[in-house]
Amino acid sequence: MSERDDFFKALLTQVFEAGVLAAQPQRAIESAWHEHLLPWLEQLAPERERIWVFGAGKAAASMAKALEDVAGSTEALQGFVVTRRGHAVKTNVIEVVQAAHPVPDEDGQRAARRLYKAISEVPSSDAVIALVSGGGSSLLSVPVKDIPFVDLQQLNRALLSCGAPIDEMNIVRKHVTQTLGGQLAQVCRAPVFQLLISDVPGDDPSSIASGPFSPDESTFHDAVEVLRRWEVQVPHSISRYLDKGVRGGVPDTPKRSSLVFRKVRTQLLASNLKSLEAATELLESKGYRVLNLGDTLEGEARDVARVHAAIVRQAATGQGGWPTGPLAILSGGECTVTLNDTQLRQARGGRNSEFLLALAFYLRDLKAEVEIAAMAADTDGIDGIGGHAGALMLPGDKLLCKAAKLAPQLHLDQHTSYDYFKQLDRLLMTGPTMTNVNDLRVILIGEP
Known part of the structure; x- marks a missing residue:
């Protein structure tokens, strides 16, 4: 690994540790x-x-x-x-x-x-x-007495794979x-x-x-609307109970x-906000200007990555009125990854590593004079399937990816971001951190 990659890897790891410590x-x-x-x-x-x-x-x-x-x-x-x-x-x-x-x-x-x-x-x-x-x-x-536990398990699996934000998933959980x-x-x-x-x-x-x-x-009506909006198929015991609640047959x-x-x-x-503040303080002490996008970002991981990539493109090339570098872009919140039954069986990765893989893909042809590095990780130390907290994206990855004949888009389509970053040796492995304040995403543009 090059000296510049070592620098960015060390700094991004420090930022993650600062965010976790604050939580x-x-x-x-x-x-x-x-x-x-x-x-x-x-x-x-x-x-x-x-x-x-x-x-x-x-x-x-x-x-x-x-x-x-x-x-x-x-x-x-x-x-x-x-x-x-x-x-x-x-x-x-x-x-x-x-x-x-x-x-x-x-x-x-x-x-x-x-x-x-x-x-x-x-x-x-x-x-x-x-x-x-x-x-x-x-x-x-x-579960309430009218719902078998196995049906509640099936509901949880369906909610986790449908792409719904956490607050909407919780509306359903509360009512069953x-x-x-x-x-x-x-x-x-x-x-x-x-x-x-x-x-x-x-x-x-x-x-x-x-x-x-x-x-x-x-309300029960809200729970039914969440299932309808996200097209979640649930066991009959759950749909019957929710319908009973809508009719006033059981207390809300x-x-x-x-x-x-x-x-x-x-x-x-x-909270996620406090961790973002700790990360901001560290990065400013290192000489970065910080653009904090806040702790409420939600949406499909690759869609959120597309928006971040658009900001990076403009900031790295001096367009759009974004602050000049060296610049750090921070964001929190929680992305989602929507999976069908087939994808659910083959997926390896998590919402953070998928975000980062999508970011790398959208920036694959960026030509800028400054280096770009990034990290996305879950503050609990576990990002989906694979035992990793998240992953890193370093300036030298494009050459490594080409040498290893990796296909980022294929890994995105198959939701196997873990495999992609493992082959690049870019997984962030921390183990459980004993806390949990959601995701931490950091993009560094330039070096102080």
């Missing part, structure tokens, strides 16, 4: 404990015998460990959290249960049923701290489960303080892990006006 819960939970949680406990649960800790998500275990570190010596903590397999950390008193993600499995269902029961039995004089992060939707999936869309708050008699790590654009609490402790303003999820939310307090600990 780690330790410091944020310590601050929240002293500034917010302790006063809240004294006000709403002064006679508490213990604090019950429950949670779900990819960051749930690291959040539990951080809470133990700050509160374990002064409070009696009890409870458990559910996290994705491979995302567990060692805790002292708060149990960590692991289950499958993104399609729920039997371990997850058992843990979610146990959590539902435990929360409903917490005495009203005690308090609950809920640790909620991205990934919790599948880890807390207990007993645990999401504010329903855990509904069965809890004790006051609840929920700490959130957001993986959704806009950081709406009702969308983070499908808002188990947050009011849900969506609790809304903002419900009295159950008077006892719920919410605080956001980390």
Whole structure:
């Protein structure tokens, strides 16, 4: 690898690490404990015998460990959290249960049923701290009694491959489960303080892990519309139940006006926006001007890449009024990749590596005097299928691609971005980061 490639690889890796560090819960939970949680406990649960800790998500275990570190010596903590397999950390008193993600499995269902029961039995004089992060939707999936668990699994697979944005997928999930869309708050008699790590654009609490402790303003009708709009085929048990809900045959999820939310307090600990801010600070310290496109970008991965490529073309050639280089373009949010049944079986990669492969393809004929490098990765360390966090695009890749006789468009069409970047040795391999605030995309134009 050339010296310039080494420079860009090191810098892009540093940017990713800075974004992930900004999303780690330790410091944020310590601050929240002293500034917010302790006063809240004294006000709403002064006679508490213990604090019950429950949670779900990819960051749930690291959040539990951080809470133990700050509160374990002064409070009696009890409870458990559910996290994705491979995302567990060692805790002292708060149990960590692991289950499958993104399609729920039997371990997850058992843990979610146990959590539902435990929360409903917490005495009203005690308090609950809920640790909620991205990934919790599948880890807390207990279907309503009219829907078999296998049908809920099939629904999740269909939603994941249809191309719908995460907030719309969550609307459906909330209306076919007993645990999401504010329903855990509904069965809890004790006051609840929920700490959130957001993986959704806009950081709406009702969308983070499908808002188990947050009011849900969506309806059964909205859920049916999502399935219709994205042409999602679902099992008959699910369509029957949703139709029953539309007719008013079963209660909808609790809304903002419900009295159950008077006892719920919410605080956001980390988000995609905060990670983008950390990345911006690092890049500016290295001499880059930063164009931050924000944390709410959504859409098909290759379509988002096409827009980014258009900006890069203009900025790299001094057109369009974009800032002059060296320039860094940042964006967050969450792309989607739509797959049919055949593509779903053969796909290898994820939304970030697909975005980056599309970006490389759209810039394949760019002739500019400045070098272009890029990275796209999921802050949880796992980008789809392959065990990679994402991938890198370096200036020397065009020559490597030609020498290896790789066909970028073929890999795009087959959704095998993992194979493409593996052959170039450009996969970003980090392992689970124990947090999750969505995607981080960085494009560098020029070198300081």
